[in-house]
Amino acid sequence: MRRPAVILFTLAIGIGLTLTRASIAKPSKGGSAKGGGAAPSAAELAKLKAIKLGDPKAGLFTWGMSTTEVLDKASGAIKARYQEKIEGSRADPGKQQRIRNARDKEMDELKRSFTKFEGQKTGWDVSIIGPEFAQNNGEAVIQSKEESWTRYFFFFEDRLVKMFLAFNKEMIGDKSFRDFGKEMASKYGNPREVYRDEKMRGSVKRVLDHFEWSPSGGDALKLVDRSEFYGVYCLVISEASSTDRIAAKRKMTNPDTVEKDSLVEAVVSSKNNLPDSNDDIIDRVTGHEVKKPGQETKHGDIIVPMPPAPTPADINGPSEKPAKKGKEASKEVKKEKVAKEPQEKEKKPAGSGLEL
Numbered sequence: 001m002r003r004p005a006v007i008l009f010t011l012a013i014g015i016g017l018t019l020t021r022a023s024i025a026k027p028s029k030g031g032s033a034k035g036g037g038a039a040p041s042a043a044e045l046a047k048l049k050a051i052k053l054g055d056p057k058a059g060l061f062t063w064g065m066s067t068t069e070v071l072d073k074a075s076g077a078i079k080a081r082y083q084e085k086i087e088g089s090r091a092d093p094g095k096q097q098r099i100r101n102a103r104d105k106e107m108d109e110l111k112r113s114f115t116k117f118e119g120q121k122t123g124w125d126v127s128i129i130g131p132e133f134a135q136n137n138g139e140a141v142i143q144s145k146e147e148s149w150t151r152y153f154f155f156f157e158d159r160l161v162k163m164f165l166a167f168n169k170e171m172i173g174d175k176s177f178r179d180f181g182k183e184m185a186s187k188y189g190n191p192r193e194v195y196r197d198e199k200m201r202g203s204v205k206r207v208l209d210h211f212e213w214s215p216s217g218g219d220a221l222k223l224v225d226r227s228e229f230y231g232v233y234c235l236v237i238s239e240a241s242s243t244d245r246i247a248a249k250r251k252m253t254n255p256d257t258v259e260k261d262s263l264v265e266a267v268v269s270s271k272n273n274l275p276d277s278n279d280d281i282i283d284r285v286t287g288h289e290v291k292k293p294g295q296e297t298k299h300g301d302i303i304v305p306m307p308p309a310p311t312p313a314d315i316n317g318p319s320e321k322p323a324k325k326g327k328e329a330s331k332e333v334k335k336e337k338v339a340k341e342p343q344e345k346e347k348k349p350a351g352s353g354l355e356l
Contacts, residue, residue, distance in 0.1 A: 038189025039216035045188075048221075048237050049163065051077040051146065061153070063218070063239040065160040067114060067140060070153050074144045078107050106145070113143035128230045132164055134250045154238075156246050162238035169231055177225045180233050181211045184223055188213055191223065215240045 051059040082103035089095040117135045129152050133139045140155040154162035191211035198205045212222040220240040226232050
């Protein structure tokens with residue numbers, strides 16, 4: 001009687017383990033994923049959303065802030081950072097002035113970085129933040145340089161909805177993207193690995209696209225790799241509730257646009273257009289080279305050779321006899337003169353003997 005109970009208990013444990021594995025391995029929405037993703041703590045996320053101003057709350061940015069509010073707070077952070085340097089240089093007025101000039105320059109750059117994406121061509125389209133925005137969709141950006149990273153504030157309909165933090169290269173060192181992801185996991189919890197399929201010549205390669213954490217308190221967090229072109233990794237923290245609204249409006253305003261990184265596309269297309277090193281294998285074996293369209297040697301203007309102009313002798317001389325050269329030609333000329341002289345004397349008219 002005990003055997004059926006033991007068998008049932010064993011089956012129950014097996015089913016439970018199977019369901020647990022299935023729930024852990026369940027892929028995330030929008031891409032193939034490996035493992036689950038933890039939710040970062042509110043305290044760590046607050047650090048990402050703040051600029052150092054002595055009091056952490058004073059430098060905290062919150063979702064929904066207007067561009068004016070963000071500019072004011074970011075300007076205040078710059079002033080506070082330089083104020084310590086100015087006070088530490090009281091004994092050197094010249095140095096103090098140089099510090100003030102540097103502060104004013106940075107504040108001016110902050111204000112000038114404010115850009116509305118209204119269809120105009122800007123340097124942002126082919127920059128590190130190229131895939132993060134769309135034109136003619138009520139979106140804008142402000143750039144602020146900080147100690148550990150460069151921060152990009154993204155707005156949708158004049159509301160702060162995302163912050164893109166591009167780490168400085170010295171913060172990354174020579175760490176691989178996976179190793180840097182493990183370092184971030186020690187702060188924010190174990191992230192989910194999201195992969196993408198990259199088309200290669202005749203095959204498809206599965207590539208780690210980004211790390212993402214489960215939403216926490218309305219905040220979404222992911223780590224993206226921008227090292228191939230810019231040499232840095234970036235944390236992207238955003239308002240989770242605004243993601244769908246932005247995507248929906250992008251489909252309405254830009255229905256035929258496919259979101260791509262323009263710089264990546266330019267490099268990929270140039271790679272695809274390169275000739276295959278084995279394209280001329282038959283020519284090399286046979287020793288007979290056949291040029292393809294567009295590979296022919298370039299020529300300048302083609303010059304058609306022209307025959308030399310005829311001489312008077314060619315025109316007036318006998319057509320049936322070939323012209324003679326050298327001594328033979330001179331002998332023939334003398335004979336003709338001797339034969340013609342008597343005839344010319346006989347044909348002279350009356351009075352032709354008078355010499356004038």
